Amino acid sequence: MYITYIIIGVTVVISFAAWKQPRLMSNFILNPYAAHHKNEYYRFITSGFIHKDHMHLLFNMFSLYFFGIAVETVFGYIFGDKGWLYFILLYILAIVVSDIPTFAKHKNNPRYNSLGASGGVSAIIFGFIIFQPLSDICLYFALCLPGFILGTLYIIFSWYQGRKANDNINHDAHLYGALFGLLFCIVMYPSSIPRFIEQIKNWEVLN
Numbered sequence: 001m002y003i004t005y006i007i008i009g010v011t012v013v014i015s016f017a018a019w020k021q022p023r024l025m026s027n028f029i030l031n032p033y034a035a036h037h038k039n040e041y042y043r044f045i046t047s048g049f050i051h052k053d054h055m056h057l058l059f060n061m062f063s064l065y066f067f068g069i070a071v072e073t074v075f076g077y078i079f080g081d082k083g084w085l086y087f088i089l090l091y092i093l094a095i096v097v098s099d100i101p102t103f104a105k106h107k108n109n110p111r112y113n114s115l116g117a118s119g120g121v122s123a124i125i126f127g128f129i130i131f132q133p134l135s136d137i138c139l140y141f142a143l144c145l146p147g148f149i150l151g152t153l154y155i156i157f158s159w160y161q162g163r164k165a166n167d168n169i170n171h172d173a174h175l176y177g178a179l180f181g182l183l184f185c186i187v188m189y190p191s192s193i194p195r196f197i198e199q200i201k202n203w204e205v206l207n
Contacts, residue, residue, distance in 0.1 A: 032107040037107075075087050079188075127185045
């Protein structure tokens with residue numbers, strides 16, 4: 001069984017439970033102030049297993065399903081029987097690391113909250129891109145571009161929106177989750193870089 005299925009199942013169960021139990025939502029959500037002043041650092045992890053609403057949950061879990069299985073398969077080839085462990089480390093660490101800039105920015109703001117698996121999902125997607133940069137990724141089933149192009153645009157967009165901070169989306173989590181996904185795969189499997197470059201060169205020749 002793919003670990004992706006287990007993560008999705010656990011996330012769905014906890015998210016639904018949190019919607020029905022406001023206290024559970026309050027205890028699990030990432031509140032930087034509570035984490036900093038009450039040492040509730042567990043929130044860095046638990047916040048990745050709850051979501052704002054059904055659409056938020058559906059989008060993240062659909063993305064995780066599509067890209068997670070592909071990355072798990074690659075990890076299985078690269079790391080053998082320990083591939084599942086590397087996958088879990090990538091996902092959980094990305095959830096934590098992607099929220100560190102948010103924590104630093106809002107640790108003295110008791111009214112700020114953040115939740116969702118976007119940091120972990122972004123890391124998985126960019127893990128996919130580093131291994132399969134020429135595979136098309138589609139936005140809303142309409143705009144389809146090779147992963148390395150869409151990934152570049154995604155990083156630029158997340159950085160720009162994060163600086164504006166004029167909506168309710170934690171773009172910093174998307175940005176740093178994506179960058180962590182790239183870094184994790186490169187560090188754990190350095191050969192991914194020359195393979196990535198070689199594939200890009202082939203795309204330039206073909207196009």
